[in-house]
Amino acid sequence: MKSFDIVIVGGGPAGVSTAISAHNTYRSKSIAVIRKESVALIPCGIPYTQYSLSEVSDDILPDLLVTEKAGAELIIGELVDKTDNILTLADGQKIQYQKLVLAMGAMPCMPSLHGTEKQGVFIIKKDIKYLEKMKHYRDNASKIVIIGGGYIGVELAEEYTKANKEVTLIELEHQLLPNAMDEAFGAKMASLLEGIGVSLIFGHAVTSIEGGKMVQAVQLDDGRRIETDMVVICIGCRPDITLAEKFGLSCDPRYGIHVDEYLRSSEDDIFVVGDITAKRDFFTGKPTDIRLASTAMAEGRLVGSNLFEVKVIRKYLGVMGSFSTKICGVSFGVSGLTEARAKEIKINYRVGEATTVDRHPGCFKDASQTHLKLIFSRYSHVLLGAELYGGDSVGEMVNMLSVMILNKMTDMDIDTLQIGTHPLLTASPIAYPIITATVEAIGKWYREDAA
Amino acid sequence: MKSFDIVIVGGGPAGVSTAISAHNTYRSKSIAVIRKESVALIPCGIPYTQYSLSEVSDDILPDLLVTEKAGAELIIGELVDKTDNILTLADGQKIQYQKLVLAMGAMPCMPSLHGTEKQGVFIIKKDIKYLEKMKHYRDNASKIVIIGGGYIGVELAEEYTKANKEVTLIELEHQLLPNAMDEAFGAKMASLLEGIGVSLIFGHAVTSIEGGKMVQAVQLDDGRRIETDMVVICIGCRPDITLAEKFGLSCDPRYGIHVDEYLRSSEDDIFVVGDITAKRDFFTGKPTDIRLASTAMAEGRLVGSNLFEVKVIRKYLGVMGSFSTKICGVSFGVSGLTEARAKEIKINYRVGEATTVDRHPGCFKDASQTHLKLIFSRYSHVLLGAELYGGDSVGEMVNMLSVMILNKMTDMDIDTLQIGTHPLLTASPIAYPIITATVEAIGKWYREDAA
Numbered sequence: 001m002k003s004f005d006i007v008i009v010g011g012g013p014a015g016v017s018t019a020i021s022a023h024n025t026y027r028s029k030s031i032a033v034i035r036k037e038s039v040a041l042i043p044c045g046i047p048y049t050q051y052s053l054s055e056v057s058d059d060i061l062p063d064l065l066v067t068e069k070a071g072a073e074l075i076i077g078e079l080v081d082k083t084d085n086i087l088t089l090a091d092g093q094k095i096q097y098q099k100l101v102l103a104m105g106a107m108p109c110m111p112s113l114h115g116t117e118k119q120g121v122f123i124i125k126k127d128i129k130y131l132e133k134m135k136h137y138r139d140n141a142s143k144i145v146i147i148g149g150g151y152i153g154v155e156l157a158e159e160y161t162k163a164n165k166e167v168t169l170i171e172l173e174h175q176l177l178p179n180a181m182d183e184a185f186g187a188k189m190a191s192l193l194e195g196i197g198v199s200l201i202f203g204h205a206v207t208s209i210e211g212g213k214m215v216q217a218v219q220l221d222d223g224r225r226i227e228t229d230m231v232v233i234c235i236g237c238r239p240d241i242t243l244a245e246k247f248g249l250s251c252d253p254r255y256g257i258h259v260d261e262y263l264r265s266s267e268d269d270i271f272v273v274g275d276i277t278a279k280r281d282f283f284t285g286k287p288t289d290i291r292l293a294s295t296a297m298a299e300g301r302l303v304g305s306n307l308f309e310v311k312v313i314r315k316y317l318g319v320m321g322s323f324s325t326k327i328c329g330v331s332f333g334v335s336g337l338t339e340a341r342a343k344e345i346k347i348n349y350r351v352g353e354a355t356t357v358d359r360h361p362g363c364f365k366d367a368s369q370t371h372l373k374l375i376f377s378r379y380s381h382v383l384l385g386a387e388l389y390g391g392d393s394v395g396e397m398v399n400m401l402s403v404m405i406l407n408k409m410t411d412m413d414i415d416t417l418q419i420g421t422h423p424l425l426t427a428s429p430i431a432y433p434i435i436t437a438t439v440e441a442i443g444k445w446y447r448e449d450a451a
Numbered sequence: 452m453k454s455f456d457i458v459i460v461g462g463g464p465a466g467v468s469t470a471i472s473a474h475n476t477y478r479s480k481s482i483a484v485i486r487k488e489s490v491a492l493i494p495c496g497i498p499y500t501q502y503s504l505s506e507v508s509d510d511i512l513p514d515l516l517v518t519e520k521a522g523a524e525l526i527i528g529e530l531v532d533k534t535d536n537i538l539t540l541a542d543g544q545k546i547q548y549q550k551l552v553l554a555m556g557a558m559p560c561m562p563s564l565h566g567t568e569k570q571g572v573f574i575i576k577k578d579i580k581y582l583e584k585m586k587h588y589r590d591n592a593s594k595i596v597i598i599g600g601g602y603i604g605v606e607l608a609e610e611y612t613k614a615n616k617e618v619t620l621i622e623l624e625h626q627l628l629p630n631a632m633d634e635a636f637g638a639k640m641a642s643l644l645e646g647i648g649v650s651l652i653f654g655h656a657v658t659s660i661e662g663g664k665m666v667q668a669v670q671l672d673d674g675r676r677i678e679t680d681m682v683v684i685c686i687g688c689r690p691d692i693t694l695a696e697k698f699g700l701s702c703d704p705r706y707g708i709h710v711d712e713y714l715r716s717s718e719d720d721i722f723v724v725g726d727i728t729a730k731r732d733f734f735t736g737k738p739t740d741i742r743l744a745s746t747a748m749a750e751g752r753l754v755g756s757n758l759f760e761v762k763v764i765r766k767y768l769g770v771m772g773s774f775s776t777k778i779c780g781v782s783f784g785v786s787g788l789t790e791a792r793a794k795e796i797k798i799n800y801r802v803g804e805a806t807t808v809d810r811h812p813g814c815f816k817d818a819s820q821t822h823l824k825l826i827f828s829r830y831s832h833v834l835l836g837a838e839l840y841g842g843d844s845v846g847e848m849v850n851m852l853s854v855m856i857l858n859k860m861t862d863m864d865i866d867t868l869q870i871g872t873h874p875l876l877t878a879s880p881i882a883y884p885i886i887t888a889t890v891e892a893i894g895k896w897y898r899e900d901a902a
Contacts, residue, residue, distance in 0.1 A: 013880055013881060016881060017880075017881060020881075020890075021890070024890060024893070024894040024897070025894075025897055027898070027901075042811060042812060042874070042879060044811075044872065044873060044874055044880075045811060045812055045874045048874055048875075052815075053812070053814070054814075058812050058814050059812055060812075061881070065881065292869075292871075293872065293880045294869060294870050294871055294872050294880040294883075295869055296880075297880040297881060297886075298866075298867055298868060298869055301866050301867065301886070301890065302866070302867050305866070305893075311897075312863045312866055312867060313863060314867050315863070315864045315867060316864070316867055316868065316869060319869070320869050321869075322869055322870055322871035323871050323873075324871045324872070324873040324876050324877070325873055325875075325876075326873065326875040326876055331875075331876055333871065335871065360493055360495075360496060361493060361496055361504070361509050361510055361511075363504065363505075363509050364503075392843060392844065392875075392876055393843065393844060393846060393847045394876070395844060395847075395871075395873060395875075395876025395877045396844045396846075396847035396848045396850075396851060396876075396877065397847045397850075398871050399847075399848075399851050399870040399871060399877075400847060400850050400851035400854055402868075402869060402870055402871065403851055403854045403855055403858070403860075403868070403870075404854055406868065406869065407854070407858045407860070409854075409858070412763045412764060412766070413766045413767070415749075415752050415753070415756070415763055416749055416752065416753050416763060416765050416766060416767055417749060417767065417853075417854070417857065418743075418745060418746055418749055418767060418770070418771050418772075418773055418853060418857065419745050419773055419850040419853055419854075420743075420745055420773035420774045420775045420784065420785075420786065420846075420849050420850060420853065421495065421744065421745050421775070422495060422774075422775040422776055422777065422846060423493070423495055423496045423499055424499075424776075424777040424782075424843075424846075425775050425776075425777055425782055425843055425845070425846025425847075426775070426846045426847065426850075428493060429464055429468075429495075429744045429745040429747075429748040430464060430467060430468060430471075430512070430516065430748060432745075432748075435748075435752070439471075439472070439475060439752065442475070442756075443475040443476075446475070446476055446478075446762075447478070450478075
């Protein structure tokens with residue numbers, strides 16, 4: 001029987017980062033990563049396997065990260081049972097562990113609709129063969145319906161349009177990315193997608209998928225029928241806790257396996273990281289559905305360091321949610337609370353906004369307009385959220401905003417901030433958007449106080 | 452006699468940001484900005500007026516910022532004297548103030564060399580006519596010598612090379628940007644400039660500028676003589692405190708006018724912002740020569756809010772120094788301490804480094820390699836400095852690093868950070884450079900402790 005000091009189940013970002021961190025921390029410990037899939041994929045690259053990347057295999061998360069960077073043994077197999085500290089894989093193999101890390105991820109949700117079994121109906125699986133099949137299928141499709149207007153839905157809508165398909169995207173809520181962005185930002189993204197020819201349908205549900213053996217149409221709740229050759233369902237994902245329950249771990253059926261601050265499960269020596277972990281919201285401590293590769297990796301790094309004793313004290317508790325994407329050449333970023341969510345959780349807030357250009361003078365040819373909205377606590381003055389769109393620099397600007405929110409910086413801290421600016425790289429120091437939007441919020445308070 | 456609640460002397464970034472902030476804070480107060488120059492320029496855009504921008508006037512800092520955004524009266528004139536709270540301008544005009552803000556900036560240094568008066572010898576003045584003359588002069592020059600390898604020197608070297616000039620850059624120290632970057636980063640920049648044909652001379656001083664009425668050569672301290680048609684001197688700037696001394700304000704002859712935490716001078720009702728202010732180093736509190744538009748603007752925002760009482764408490768004291776630039780398509784950023792400076796001020800430090808790609812998978816066509824070096828306090832574990840080069844996202848990544856340094860974040864705080872990543876915008880979450888370099892530093896400590 002094989003025996004390892006550390007066994008990690010799952011080879012996605014959470015599992016890989018745990019392995020690397022464990023190897024970095026405990027050089028003499030033996031590590032194994034057990035992975036169900038023959039190859040692992042970079043999750044956020046998946047939409048781009050459908051057009052922008054030449055091959056689906058361009059999106060592979062290299063095994064070398066496990067075998068070389070983490071010095072671990074990679075075992076391809078599926079965990080099916082466990083007795084004490086001995087795991088059983090589907091092929092009967094037994095593996096003994098001292099510390100176990102569960103990093104099995106989440107499964108894409110499949111709606112309970114008539115017709116989802118038809119040929120031409122796909123969900124987003126982290127499976128290279130499936131994604132290759134899906135890519136080949138679209139070659140012969142001329143019309144594609146996407147169900148779900150979250151990040152994957154909008155990214156796929158652009159990919160398929162670039163591949164000259166006639167795309168219809170159906171979203172139950174009244175805007176794109178309803179859980180991630182305020183209305184005006186969703187509307188900006190919608191106008192970009194409509195600009196390249198995507199048909200958007202808001203506020204309606206699909207009631208059935210129709211056709212013979214192959215999909216031919218989707219039926220909407222208002223009686224409309226939309227002809228299509230292919231349907232892609234991307235309405236989110238849920239952790240699969242079947243195995244964890246079998247192991248007797250404390251779980252929440254919707255949110256995942258319960259863990260403490262250090263991702264320790266209800267059983268000693270079992271840690272849980274990534275999408276299968278029940279997560280808490282940064283602002284309220286309530287359970288949250290936000291599942292991100294970047295959060296999973298932060299958890300993996302933490303667990304890898306802390307397997308035998310807590311070395312790394314965690315400062316940032318709860319999932320804050322920091323996202324970015326790029327649609328039709330415009331980059332979008334969101335971090336922390338949106339205005340809608342601030343209202344929902346009853347936070348007394350004020351908004352500061354700024355529109356500027358990301359080069360200076362603005363006549364430089366690669367300059368893009370940036371629009372930024374910040375949410376501050378009205379009385380604590382702490383920065384709680386940020387949404388922006390603009391050029392590629394949005395990708396790092398949203399991370400800078402995350403660092404500000406995580407550090408509970410106030411409007412006054414931001415007002416006196418020292419940042420670097422350069423004509424070819426950033427907005428002018430006089431129009432730097434994060435500061436300009438902050439100053440706008442401060443101005444509002446001054447006027448409210450004077451009134 | 453004209454009378455204003457607030458009078459600001461100087462129309463550069465410091466003066467303009469003070470005016471905007473004062474107007475945002477005190478809507479009913481009258482504001483005047485007194486500016487010597489007929490037009491104001493964006494300081495960091497000046498190198499790009501010599502080739503990349505079609506006209507020098509593309510680099511104008513618009514008067515509308517003063518007259519509309521700050522609701523101020525713009526007075527073109529030069530301050531020459533002051534009695535009590537009444538200013539006298541060169542044209543004899545008298546102006547009364549309640550609060551005075553001095554924002555006169557710094558003057559470019561002119562070395563005491565024989566020959567600086569010759570035609571074809573230029574310094575970097577914030578003067579549109581002078582810069583236009585300088586631009587026209589280079590039309591007829593085929594060889595240009597730049598004295599000084601700081602930011603302006605390297606940016607000009609690239610501009611002139613693009614304009615098909617034969618450029619020689621002479622730097623007294625043994626690397627480019629000796630005060631801003633560690634050797635390896637200076638060497639990277641040097642190899643880029645040499646790659647486009649710039650001749651670099653390190654470790655030598657110019658002893659004289661030779662020629663008749665017009666410049667013909669520069670003489671080096673090792674006897675070498677370099678033929679040239681034009682010389683541009685950019686060896687830094689110094690505040691001109693003549694007027695401040697005349698007004699009886701406490702000054703340091705090298706560093707500028709003395710101020711307290713809130714930029715208040717030794718005289719009540721007189722504030723000082725920007726390059727003319729004596730500044731302190733963020734890490735040691737000692738006087739510093741770092742003068743940046745972005746620091747000046749932070750000071751301006753602070754003073755504008757605090758003219759009649761301190762509203763904005765300052766959290767970030769001292770100049771940290773956050774810079775960026777772009778040379779031959781590669782962006783460079785520096786924030787806080789370099790390794791050389793950490794040694795100089797006797798800080799016990801450790802370095803973490805990472806090299807990665809700023810898109811994921813790395814096969815996306817616009818992916819650039821990023822190299823990052825972080826400096827941590829060995830025992831306090833606080834992040835003290837960062838240097839990096841890579842794609843355009845360096846411009847905002849360096850600001851994110853500044854926010855981390857200003858907040859005194861530790862390696863462990865960064866290790867558990869939540870950041871957003873996206874295939875088209877950032878490095879992969881598994882290779883995100885700031886985290887990867889931090890993890891490398893942590894790994895070193897673990898191994899040192901184990902040894």
